[in-house]
Amino acid sequence: MALTSIFSSLLSFILISNLLVSAKSSPSSQDIKIQEQDRDPFVGFNIGTDVTTLLPPPQLVKFLQTQKINHVRLYDADPDLLKALSNTKIRVVISVPNNQLLAIGSSNTTAASWIGRNVVAYYPETLITAISVGDEVLTTVPSSAPLLLPAIESLYNALVASNLHARIKVSTPHAASIMLQTFPPSQAYFNQTWRSVMEPLLRFLSRTGSPLMMNLYPYYVYMQNRGAVPLDNCLFKPLTPAKEMVDPNTLLHYTNVLDAMVDAAYVSMKNLNVSDVAVLVTETGWPSGGDSKEPYATVDNADTYNSNLIKHVFERTGTPLRPEVTPSVYIYELFNEDKRAPPVSEASWGMFYGNSTPVYLLHVSGSGTFLANDTTNQTYCVAVDEDGVDVKTLQAALDWACGPGRANCSEIQPGESCYQPNDVKGHASFAFNSYYQKEGRGYGSCDFKGVAMITTTDPSHGSCIFPGSKKVGNRTQTVVNSTQVAGSEAFSRSLSRGFCVSIMILVTCILLPFW
Numbered sequence: 001m002a003l004t005s006i007f008s009s010l011l012s013f014i015l016i017s018n019l020l021v022s023a024k025s026s027p028s029s030q031d032i033k034i035q036e037q038d039r040d041p042f043v044g045f046n047i048g049t050d051v052t053t054l055l056p057p058p059q060l061v062k063f064l065q066t067q068k069i070n071h072v073r074l075y076d077a078d079p080d081l082l083k084a085l086s087n088t089k090i091r092v093v094i095s096v097p098n099n100q101l102l103a104i105g106s107s108n109t110t111a112a113s114w115i116g117r118n119v120v121a122y123y124p125e126t127l128i129t130a131i132s133v134g135d136e137v138l139t140t141v142p143s144s145a146p147l148l149l150p151a152i153e154s155l156y157n158a159l160v161a162s163n164l165h166a167r168i169k170v171s172t173p174h175a176a177s178i179m180l181q182t183f184p185p186s187q188a189y190f191n192q193t194w195r196s197v198m199e200p201l202l203r204f205l206s207r208t209g210s211p212l213m214m215n216l217y218p219y220y221v222y223m224q225n226r227g228a229v230p231l232d233n234c235l236f237k238p239l240t241p242a243k244e245m246v247d248p249n250t251l252l253h254y255t256n257v258l259d260a261m262v263d264a265a266y267v268s269m270k271n272l273n274v275s276d277v278a279v280l281v282t283e284t285g286w287p288s289g290g291d292s293k294e295p296y297a298t299v300d301n302a303d304t305y306n307s308n309l310i311k312h313v314f315e316r317t318g319t320p321l322r323p324e325v326t327p328s329v330y331i332y333e334l335f336n337e338d339k340r341a342p343p344v345s346e347a348s349w350g351m352f353y354g355n356s357t358p359v360y361l362l363h364v365s366g367s368g369t370f371l372a373n374d375t376t377n378q379t380y381c382v383a384v385d386e387d388g389v390d391v392k393t394l395q396a397a398l399d400w401a402c403g404p405g406r407a408n409c410s411e412i413q414p415g416e417s418c419y420q421p422n423d424v425k426g427h428a429s430f431a432f433n434s435y436y437q438k439e440g441r442g443y444g445s446c447d448f449k450g451v452a453m454i455t456t457t458d459p460s461h462g463s464c465i466f467p468g469s470k471k472v473g474n475r476t477q478t479v480v481n482s483t484q485v486a487g488s489e490a491f492s493r494s495l496s497r498g499f500c501v502s503i504m505i506l507v508t509c510i511l512l513p514f515w
Contacts, residue, residue, distance in 0.1 A: 041313050041326040044071025044091075046283060049078075050337035051354035057084035063356050064090055066385055073132065073282060073330045077118035086125035093130045093282075093330075094118060096151065098141050101134050104154060105147030111154030112161065120162050128168055131155060132213060132282060136175040138194050145197055148172060149204065156208060171205060173213040173282040176220075176261060179268050184247035185254075185321065188264035189271045202274040211280035214265050215332075218257035218305070219286050222296065233257050235286075235301060236308030252320035258284065258309070263321040278325060284309065285332040288359055289348035297345045299360045306331055306351065307363040356384070357453065380468055381436030381446035382429040384453050391424060397448035398428040407434035411464070418464035428452075429459055430466060437467040 047060075055063055061084040064072065073093040074081065085092055096104060096114070104111045119128055133152050137144050152170050159165040178194055181187045190198050205212060218234040232239060236256045245254040254260045258281075265279050286305035290297030309329065316326045336350035336359060352358050361379075383394060402409035411418040412427045420426070432452045439445035446454045460469045 041316055042071050042328045043310050043313050044073060044093075044328070044330040045069055045334040045351075046073045046075070046330050046332045047334050048075060048337045048350075050339045051335050052338050053354045054335065055354070055356060057081045059356075061085055061088060061090070062385070064088075069334075071328075071330070072334075075135070079118075082118070082122045082126050082128075085127075086122065089127060091127045091129045093132055094128055095132045096134060096155070098134045098137060098144065101137065101141075101144045101147045101151050104133075105144075105151035108154050108157065111151065112158040115155060115158035115162060115164075119159070119164065119168065123164065123168070130169040130171065130210075133170060133172045135173050136215060137172060138197065139175045139177050145194070148197060149201055152201070152204065156204075165208070169208065169210040171210045171213045171280070172201070173215050176214065176216050179264050182264040183245070183260055184249060185252075185260050185263035185267050186247050186249040188267045190268045195272070199272055202269055202272055202277060205277045206274055211278045212265060212269065213280050213282040214262070215283035216258060216261045216281050217284060217332075218261070219296075221257050221261070223294075229257065231296065231301075235304045236312055237304070247320075250321070254320055256308075256312070258312075259319040262327055263319050266319075266321055279327045281327050281329040283332040284329055285349050287345035287348040288336075288350075290345040291343055294343060294345050297348060302351075303360045303363060310362070310364050355450065357447075357450065361454075378458070378468065378470070379441055379454050379456055380459055380466060381432045381441075381452050381454055382459050383425045383432060384451050389425075389451055393449055394424050394428050394451050397451050398424060398431050401428075401431040401435045401448070405431075405435045407431045407438060408467070409434065417462075418466075420464075430464075433459065433466050433468065441468075 054060070057078070057080045060081065065088060070089070071091045071093075073095070075095050076097055077094040082092070082094070100114075104114055119131070122128065133155060134141075134144070134148060137148050152172060156165060156170045159168055159170065176182065178191050178198075179188050180191055181189065202212070204210070222229050222231060222234045230243065232243070233245060233255070234257045236258075239255050241253070245257075245260060246252070247254070252263075254263075262279050262281070266275075269275065269277055286302040287294070287297040288299045288302035309331070313326060313329055318324055318326045331351070333349050333351075335352050335354050336347055338347050338354065340346040350359060351362070383389070401407040409427075409431050410416065412430050413419060418426075418430050428448075428451070432446065432448060436446045436454075446452050458466065458469050460466045
């Protein structure tokens with residue numbers, strides 16, 4: 001017994017000692033959590049601001065939270081938006097515009113001032129995770145190429161001085177055109193014109209643990225190689241083995257163009273003796289509209305590409321060359337930038353209009369904690385969740401829905417199950433949804449002069465069961481019938497491994513003249 005007691009005491013002492021040593025030498029639990037989240041593949045969104053009616057920063061951030069968007073990339077470091085993002089847990093990539101490269105690349109003092117003004121002033125309340133320095137500098141403003149690495153290093157040194165270099169990465173996004181002979185991927189290499197820039201840049205990325213940022217667009221691959229590259233390969237559509245692209249040198253099979261582009265980047269880096277830098281896809285997407293010369297810029301193709309892209313990322317299957325590493329992606333883009341110059345497609349990459357009205361419905365069903373109750377075939381129409389909505393317009397829309405619209409508004413009468421909350425917004429949401437379900441959830445049946453939106457989140461609460469819901473009411477203990485949505489159910493399977501996409505899935509609403 002005595003021997004056993006001594007052994008137990010000794011074991012306890014060793015365990016406690018190890019824990020104390022570990023606690024001193026390990027990063028904080030918050031740091032570990034942040035690092036682990038960064039390692040998980042994610043889908044984020046680029047937020048461009050060339051929009052006529054963009055939401056004000058507080059409403060924009062509220063919209064991001066409503067849509068469960070947890071990663072965004074900005075093309076600048078807008079102070080109002082960075083302030084609004086504080087204490088939200090939304091992870092942000094900020095950017096140095098191309099026109100600021102000269103000042104930052106020429107002066108360490110300017111770089112330090114930029115970090116102090118745009119990073120230190122907001123971090124850690126605002127979770128800035130990376131800085132993208134310039135955008136496609138080598139291919140769009142090649143005259144600034146000599147300033148690119150000096151600017152990156154100056155900003156990194158300023159982060160070191162603020163002890164933030166381990167938490168915030170610094171890199172620069174490249175166009176796919178810096179690579180040549182991208183298929184088969186095994187033959188890809190960086191354009192030799194930029195070797196003097198790429199070699200030291202890759203060494204910097206390797207040394208600092210930063211990613212190679214790439215803007216990769218299968219849409220442009222298809223438009224430039226029609227006939228050679230099948231559309232289905234670009235859209236992540238299921239392929240028979242005969243239609244898969246095969247790299248003759250590695251015999252690896254590619255089921256989609258994006259994976260081939262990512263692997264081309266890995267091979268290009270390897271040709272410069274760098275193999276430990278991850279690829280981060282900072283831009284990818286598909287336009288939903290175009291002119292006569294852009295016949296494949298359609299809502300259906302944009303929906304298909306982005307829906308399948310999201311599923312592909314969360315399936316965590318990696319790429320054929322690097323199956324153990326799944327690149328994270330930022331979809332281009334969150335909002336249609338309607339002020340963009342032609343062609344038409346330039347203003348049609350967004351999944352939402354600037355006022356937050358959705359452009360199209362994503363065919364992604366969630367699983368796990370984020371969208372556990374969402375399905376692509378179950379949608380509802382509710383009042384827009386914005387503080388600035390005109391109450392008179394909302395009331396007029398409610399009156400129309402319950403009157404000429406012939407929606408069933410009996411449940412929002414005094415004493416009924418959906419009377420509470422007794423306010424215009426709550427009653428309007430029920431009435432809008434009643435009308436929407438009655439009309440078969442057709443396009444145009446959920447707008448009400450812009451004060452309504454479609455969502456897959458069931459708005460039922462307590463004993464108040466909204467039409468179309470599959471929830472069981474407390475009073476009747478019966479399941480409310482659900483009107484079926486017309487259209488394909490091909491995309492209704494859940495994402496694997498319990499992951500789900502960080503957005504609320506919405507559909508296009510066409511203006512409805514309700515009076």
